[in-house]
Amino acid sequence: MMFPLTSSIEFSLAADLAIAVALGIGFGFALERAGFGSARKLTAVFYLYDMAVVKVMFSAVATSLKE
Amino acid sequence: MSTLTRQTHETSPQAAGRAAARPFWNPYLAGVLLGVVLLATYLVAGRGLGATAGFAGLATWLASIVSPTNFGSSIVHAKYWNDGAPLLNWTLFLLLGALIGAAISGWQARRFHFTIERGPHISDGQRLALAFTGGFIAACGAKLAKGCTSGQALTGSSILNAGSLLFLLAVFVAGFGLAHWVRKEWL
Numbered sequence: 001m002m003f004p005l006t007s008s009i010e011f012s013l014a015a016d017l018a019i020a021v022a023l024g025i026g027f028g029f030a031l032e033r034a035g036f037g038s039a040r041k042l043t044a045v046f047y048l049y050d051m052a053v054v055k056v057m058f059s060a061v062a063t064s065l066k067e
Numbered sequence: 068m069s070t071l072t073r074q075t076h077e078t079s080p081q082a083a084g085r086a087a088a089r090p091f092w093n094p095y096l097a098g099v100l101l102g103v104v105l106l107a108t109y110l111v112a113g114r115g116l117g118a119t120a121g122f123a124g125l126a127t128w129l130a131s132i133v134s135p136t137n138f139g140s141s142i143v144h145a146k147y148w149n150d151g152a153p154l155l156n157w158t159l160f161l162l163l164g165a166l167i168g169a170a171i172s173g174w175q176a177r178r179f180h181f182t183i184e185r186g187p188h189i190s191d192g193q194r195l196a197l198a199f200t201g202g203f204i205a206a207c208g209a210k211l212a213k214g215c216t217s218g219q220a221l222t223g224s225s226i227l228n229a230g231s232l233l234f235l236l237a238v239f240v241a242g243f244g245l246a247h248w249v250r251k252e253w254l
Contacts, residue, residue: 004113017160019111024164026104027116031165032172034097039198040184041091043253046246055094056101057221057235063102064109064225 089176105225115222117158118165119209123147124156143210186253197252 002008011019034056035041044050091097105116127147130138138144147153173179185194209215212234214223220238223231 003110005111006113013155016112016157017155020157020160021164021167023104023108023112023116024161024166025168025171026107026164027101027161028165028168028170029172030097030101030104030168032169032178033092033176034094034101035091037169037173037178038184040253043246046242047250047254052091052094056098057224059095059098060101060105060221061225063099064105066109066226 086177088178101221102225105222112157114157115218115225116161117214117218117222118162119158119213119215119218120147121156121158121160121162122206123210124149124153124159128153186251188254189251194252197249 005011006016031037035052036056041050042053045053092100108114108116123143124147127138127144130141130144131148131153139148147156149155170179183191183194185191189197205215209218212219214220214231214234216238219228219231219234224235
């Protein structure tokens with residue numbers, strides 16, 4: 001099997017958009033679990049009382065790092 | 068964390084009658100999940116996670132309604148026109164999914180409610196006006212930078228794109244530089 005899947009499989013438009021929705025659900029779920037649904041939490045980093053934004057960003061980049 | 072949760076809810080009149088919201092996940096754990104979702108997006112779709120292109124598709128659709136004869140003269144709108152179907156935009160559907168996923172997460176953790184988060188020394192109206200102004204500026208910035216905190220800072224940084232790392236640095240420098248001037252919004 002070749003990755004990305006779109007390089008070897010010809011998805012229909014509907015399937016392609018359904019994949020987008022499915023990946024988006026994961027994206028939104030992860031962001032909300034991290035607290036990024038809260039504008040206060042997002043801005044807290046700039047007032048130095050909650051550094052969650054930096055921690056989440058750093059560990060997400062480290063997890064998905066490609067050379 | 069507990070202090071933050073309390074502050075977050077103090078502006079909501081419904082707060083008293085609700086079961087306590089669950090705390091957010093450990094940020095490193097949430098970050099790993101976010102990274103796994105990003106990896107899955109690479110593997111399945113050959114794309115990264117973004118948001119800007121979705122809003123661009125939406126903007127092109129609106130422009131085509133307001134000015135059906137002239138909107139195509141903008142190279143940005145021409146790019147996102149998608150042969151007459153600007154709303155069948157991959158990133159817009161990603162955003163639709165993100166809305167659903169965040170709603171599921173928030174509902175399951177009892178965080179799903181309508182509230183306007185703000186500091187104690189600012190009115191709801193002022194806070195919303197600042198949010199609108201900030202959103203306008205952020206959209207212009209995302210278009211200039213060819214990406215936002217999702218497409219540039221997250222996806223771009225994870226492939227060690229030099230421009231994206233510079234973007235990430237610029238976001239934090241500008242954020243720390245400007246935070247003082249809008250501190251009443253939050254503190």
